[in-house]
Each structure stands twice: as structure tokens, then as C-alpha cells.
Amino acid sequence: MSAELRLKKLRGSGGYVMATVNDQQQMKGNLGGPDLFLAPIGRLDSQKITKYFCNTCEKEFEGTPKIEYENPNEEVAENLVLAEKGQYICNSCNAVIAEYREFKKQNETVGVGVAKPIETTTQSIPSKIIEQIQIKPEISTQPTTEISLIEGLSVYDESARKIGIAKQVGIDSNQLVVLIIIKNDGVEASILWNNIRKVGEVILLGNPTVIPERIQQGKCTSCGFSNKEGSKFCEECGNKIQ
Ligand SMILES: [Zn+2]
Ligand SMILES: [Zn+2]
Numbered sequence: 001m002s003a004e005l006r007l008k009k010l011r012g013s014g015g016y017v018m019a020t021v022n023d024q025q026q027m028k029g030n031l032g033g034p035d036l037f038l039a040p041i042g043r044l045d046s047q048k049i050t051k052y053f054c055n056t057c058e059k060e061f062e063g064t065p066k067i068e069y070e071n072p073n074e075e076v077a078e079n080l081v082l083a084e085k086g087q088y089i090c091n092s093c094n095a096v097i098a099e100y101r102e103f104k105k106q107n108e109t110v111g112v113g114v115a116k117p118i119e120t121t122t123q124s125i126p127s128k129i130i131e132q133i134q135i136k137p138e139i140s141t142q143p144t145t146e147i148s149l150i151e152g153l154s155v156y157d158e159s160a161r162k163i164g165i166a167k168q169v170g171i172d173s174n175q176l177v178v179l180i181i182i183k184n185d186g187v188e189a190s191i192l193w194n195n196i197r198k199v200g201e202v203i204l205l206g207n208p209t210v211i212p213e214r215i216q217q218g219k220c221t222s223c224g225f226s227n228k229e230g231s232k233f234c235e236e237c238g239n240k241i242q
Contacts, residue, residue, distance in 0.1 A: 007050065010038040012088060012098020013194060013206075017052040017065065019044050032171045038098035039199070043069055043086050052088070056095035065089055065097050076201045079106050080149060085200065101199055103149045155181050155191075155203045164189070166203055179203070 005020045010029055017038065021029065025044075029036035038044075049064035069086025076082045083104045088097040153166045164183040170190065172178045178190035197206030218227035218241060225236035233240055 008036050010036050010041065012038045012096075013196065014095050015053045015055045015090070015097040017044070017049050017088060017097065019049040021048070031169055031177050033177055037177065038088065039100045042100045042102050043067060043084065052097055054090040054093060054095055054097060056093050057090060059092070061091065066091055076103070077152070081106060082201070099198065150179070150199060150203065153199070153203050155205065157205050169193070
């Protein structure tokens with residue numbers, strides 16, 4: 001084994017895989033917290049995967065989950081092509097262990113434009129542009145390039161109601177990966193990454209738990225009195241504040 005390859009746990013929405021990854025993949029999978037994530041890494045060589053854990057089966061399996069993918073080369077926004085989308089799937093129960101999307105910019109030097117409405121995504125991309133993408137040599141990108149491309153995607157809840165626009169991926173105070181969105185009313189909110197069912201042309205939530213950005217701190221759980229932020233005891237009833 002090469003010195004730069006390490007066996008790592010890579011988390012997905014429905015479990016994790018254990019795989020040997022190189023430094024670049026490790027950087028990609030690191031979203032700032034202690035864990036590494038499969039989604040930003042994309043498709044791994046299945047020979048690199050030694051085992052996986054399925055949350056649905058609540059069980060660890062030897063070997064690799066199924067990896068199914070397609071290459072839609074679909075233009076999802078101005079200057080942004082969905083190059084590949086794939087899923088890691090449990091061999092036993094067919095649950096999705098992890099999903100990933102790989103986007104490519106047609107022109108690396110300019111930013112991504114406005115996301116296109118879904119209805120127009122069937123329009124064909126000039127074949128010339130596709131060729132350019134395919135022959136483009138692998139450029140070593142910033143570790144967060146793929147993740148940063150979710151910026152501006154519409155976010156829909158379980159009932160397919162648009163609740164806002166994706167802003168960025170961050171880490172909350174509990175060291176959990178969250179998606180920060182701007183809600184329809186312009187207020188920022190964060191959604192636990194685990195609650196995201198699908199990142200594609202839009203972001204679809206599997207569980208519409210939106211955590212208010214500013215949890216009311218200092219609120220007494222006993223009498224409901226709003227104390228100053230950081231208060232240890234309630235001014236009203238003296239109860240200890242969690
Ligand atoms: Zn399973
Ligand atoms: Zn109180």
C-alpha cells in the first residue's frame with residue numbers, strides 16, 4: 001500500500017463505506033468536521049472499498065456496495081453541467097448508502113449563473129462543449145469546488161414546496177455538517193446534511209426539519225422566561241438553564 005493511501009470511514013446519508021483514499025480524496029471529503037463524506041468525493045474505485053455499513057440493515061457488510069451511476073452531461077445552470085450522478089446502494093436491501101453529483105463548469109474562469117428551471121433542462125448542449133469537457137485534463141481543484149456548486153440551487157421540502165435557496169455548506173455548533181439556506185422570507189436557516197434526500201438539479205429534503213438559525217438561548221425551560229444569552233440560571237424562577 002502506498003504511503004499516501006489510508007483506510008478511512010466515508011459517511012453517506014444512509015451509512016458509510018470503509019475505503020482507502022489518497023490525500024486529494026481526503027481533502028475533498030473533508031467538509032470541515034471530524035468526519036469524511038462520500039458525496040464530495042464521488043465515485044470510488046470499488047477495489048478500494050473494503051466494507052460498508054447500511055443504516056437500514058443496521059449491519060456491516062464485507063466488500064463494496066453496488067455503485068450505479070449515469071453521465072447525463074446535463075446543463076443545470078448557466079455554465080454548469082451535471083457530469084455524473086451516482087448512488088452507493090446496499091446489496092442486501094437496496095437502500096441508498098450515499099449519493100453524489102459531479103458538476104463541471106464549461107468555463108472554469110467564470111462563475112456559475114442562474115440555475116435553469118427544470119422544464120428547460122432537456123435542451124441539448126452543443127456537442128462541441130461536451131467534447132471540451134471530456135478532453136479537459138484533470139485540474140486539481142479546490143477541495144470544496146463540488147460542494148460550493150450547490151450555491152444557488154433551489155431547496156424543496158418533502159412536499160415539493162420550495163422553501164429557499166442553498167447558500168453554503170457549513171458545520172454547526174455540534175460539529176454536524178449542515179446546509180445553510182436562505183429561506184423564502186430571506187432569513188438564514190441551517191438543515192442537517194443527513195436530512196437532505198437528494199442533491200441534483202435542485203436540493204430535495206427527506207425530512208423538513210429546519211433548525212432556526214438563532215435558537216433562542218437563555219430561554220427558561222421551566223417558566224419560559226427569556227433570560228439574557230449565556231445566563232446560567234433563570235432570573236425569574238432560578239431554574240438552571242440548559
Ligand atoms: Zn441494507
Ligand atoms: Zn424560569
